Amino acid sequence: MGEILDLVEARLRTALGEPDARAAVTFLGTDRFEVLRFLDSQGGSGVVRYATLGMSAQPMTDPSALLADPLKGPRAELVLSMRAGLADTDQVLRPMAVLAASPQVEGVVVAPGSSLDLGEPLWPGAPFSSVLVGEPGGLVADLELDAPLEPVRFxxxxxxxxNEAAWKRVRGARELEERWLARxxxxxxxxxxSVPLD
Structure with a gap:
């Protein structure tokens, strides 16, 4: 499925520019995963974006399915955007690869509204150890593939x-996102x- 990853990388470059760094991680029994770093300094925004490359090589399958379909199923890559220079966010490369490997390792389907918990900070000293998966189509447009393959969603x-992760488990993703927006x-x-949750 190397041709899919070539198309994915081309889509990322079109949307985010040229990556200025990349790291590769291989976990026992899984494919190789890369994380690409893109620095967006246009207009002085100073935003650094990290995108996985490799998660979409295989479709995600329902863990309750008796037989995994090698072609059908959702495909995705993950994108994290952070303000540059405020923390050592480059240490997020391996944790992002861990999250990208979770469909292969744990049999989970990563979809908008779901939570992914690392059990440790996203980078040393980070106040976050989990992430909420947002809706695709904003920063990087979906990549259509030939049928019967489903599109790659970013x-x-x-x-x-x-505190936010605990609140989300009780109240749901939509209410947490509305709280973020309102504040x-x-x-x-x-x-x-953490956003005030009272």
């Missing part, structure tokens, strides 16, 4: 503090505190 990751939360701030 899913944004929204870091959650432990004007900067989800790209690597140092942000």
């Amino acid at each position: 899913l944004p990751l929204l870091p959650m503090t432990p 004007g939360t900067d989800l790209r701030d690597p140092l942000r505190a």
